[in-house]
Amino acid sequence: MRRARFLQQTFLRGATKITGSNIKPSIALVQKRKYHDEKPPQFPGSDYKPGWTTQADFILPENREGIPVYRVLRDDGDIVEGATDPELPKEECLKMHETMVTLNVMDKIMYDAQRQGRISFYMTNYGEEAAQIGSVAALHPEDLIWGQYREAGVLMHRGFSLHQFMHQCYGNSKDLGKGRQMPVHYGSQDLHFVTISSTLATQMPQAVGSAYSYKLQQKPNCVIVYFGDGAASEGDAHGAMNMAATLECPIIFLCRNNGFAISTPTPEQYRGDGIASRGLGYGIPTIRVNGNDVFAMYNAVKSARELSLGQNRPVLVEAMTYRIGHHSTSDDSSAYRSIDEISYWQESDNPIQKLESYLIKKGWWTADETKALNMTKRKEVLKAFSDAEKTKLAPYDEAYKDVYDKMTPRIQKQLDDTKAHVNKYKEHYNLDKYESN
Numbered sequence: 001m002r003r004a005r006f007l008q009q010t011f012l013r014g015a016t017k018i019t020g021s022n023i024k025p026s027i028a029l030v031q032k033r034k035y036h037d038e039k040p041p042q043f044p045g046s047d048y049k050p051g052w053t054t055q056a057d058f059i060l061p062e063n064r065e066g067i068p069v070y071r072v073l074r075d076d077g078d079i080v081e082g083a084t085d086p087e088l089p090k091e092e093c094l095k096m097h098e099t100m101v102t103l104n105v106m107d108k109i110m111y112d113a114q115r116q117g118r119i120s121f122y123m124t125n126y127g128e129e130a131a132q133i134g135s136v137a138a139l140h141p142e143d144l145i146w147g148q149y150r151e152a153g154v155l156m157h158r159g160f161s162l163h164q165f166m167h168q169c170y171g172n173s174k175d176l177g178k179g180r181q182m183p184v185h186y187g188s189q190d191l192h193f194v195t196i197s198s199t200l201a202t203q204m205p206q207a208v209g210s211a212y213s214y215k216l217q218q219k220p221n222c223v224i225v226y227f228g229d230g231a232a233s234e235g236d237a238h239g240a241m242n243m244a245a246t247l248e249c250p251i252i253f254l255c256r257n258n259g260f261a262i263s264t265p266t267p268e269q270y271r272g273d274g275i276a277s278r279g280l281g282y283g284i285p286t287i288r289v290n291g292n293d294v295f296a297m298y299n300a301v302k303s304a305r306e307l308s309l310g311q312n313r314p315v316l317v318e319a320m321t322y323r324i325g326h327h328s329t330s331d332d333s334s335a336y337r338s339i340d341e342i343s344y345w346q347e348s349d350n351p352i353q354k355l356e357s358y359l360i361k362k363g364w365w366t367a368d369e370t371k372a373l374n375m376t377k378r379k380e381v382l383k384a385f386s387d388a389e390k391t392k393l394a395p396y397d398e399a400y401k402d403v404y405d406k407m408t409p410r411i412q413k414q415l416d417d418t419k420a421h422v423n424k425y426k427e428h429y430n431l432d433k434y435e436s437n
Helices: 002-013 027-034 090-115 129-137 152-158 162-170 203-217 235-247 276-281 294-311 339-347 351-362 367-390 396-400 409-424
Strands: 016-019 022-025 144-146 223-228 251-257 286-290 315-320
Touching: 090 129, 090 152, 090 162, 090 351, 090 367, 129 152, 129 251, 129 294, 129 315, 129 351, 144 152, 144 203, 162 367, 203 223, 203 235, 203 251, 235 251, 235 276, 251 294, 276 286, 276 315, 286 294, 294 315, 294 351, 396 409
Parallel strands: 144 223, 223 251, 251 315, 286 315
Antiparallel strands: 016 022
16 A cells, blocks of 8 residues: 555656666656755754764764853843843732742741641742742733643632632642642632642643634634643653644643652653753754743743744743642652751742842832741641631532533442441541531
């Protein structure tokens, strides 16, 4: 079949003369081949225009300059000379700052709550606030977001309330997911934020699929998918970027390169120039950004969105940041990094302090207002926390619902068996903590 198809195609092109089973190149084709090496290389394996060389020189990555890091804000709050101040309105800048502070306060309280055994699990966002808030502020409200698990600030900036965060972490009856997920696995259909899953990098090809769907439907929105440097080592990451590039999907890949995949530092994860170099390898427009600079993140993602939608193609943004907190409450980062290293990053290139310095120099904020805001947010978080802690859990039979549009006989039998078991051994279950149907 392949030979027949080849004969048919070459005959229709007029490139060959066919006599029986013999294929003789035409004079024009021989001449074309004869002078092929006198023209720039035109091999089908590359979309680019390389030149010829007579030297067998290998391209050594260590001899090439690294991809530069885009920045806007200095540590003292001034705009870097030559950089573009997005000149956001005062209200937007104050909202960014408020979200970052609120996220920070919530993290402290929820981390302590887990240590007290009041919730089962938590992940903080210390050090990565600007990468989240700057990026989501540059999106349109209906752009679809696929998060990993350190994007609480993204959801908070879109309007996810403190009560919703608390209900989810407690998995109670007011949790939008009805208690079916681990803590910090948030989701909101109304806010166009797909529910987070624990499995690393699975959201990446799924996000590409949704972006391809947007393209086919000609929707005026793009998709953004967040992932970490550790997730970039998964096979799903490579498949997703290749699919997005070849299918020309309007999607932004946003990598939070925070230096660690749980306890594994980046030098032990991969070789090469970070994650940005992979985007170039897949033919994806790429930018590396200071992830601790909220304005740099805003400018980069805003431009990425325009490029992605304007040309129907993926864009990769690598946010260079640092994870100040432990990976999660199941991790002790002191086992693999020094206190001095953490302290350095807390004091240098601090996302919240940089923005706060900018606001103060603008005359929009004061240090006293910072103290007042922290106290206010602490009270709000504790109130939401207390309300969630008092709220009963969802009825246990909710675990069997919403799997299918209609409950199948098999699942119905499982539910019936569970009810029979609970009724038989009810003295062993604290049924008062569950809401009744």
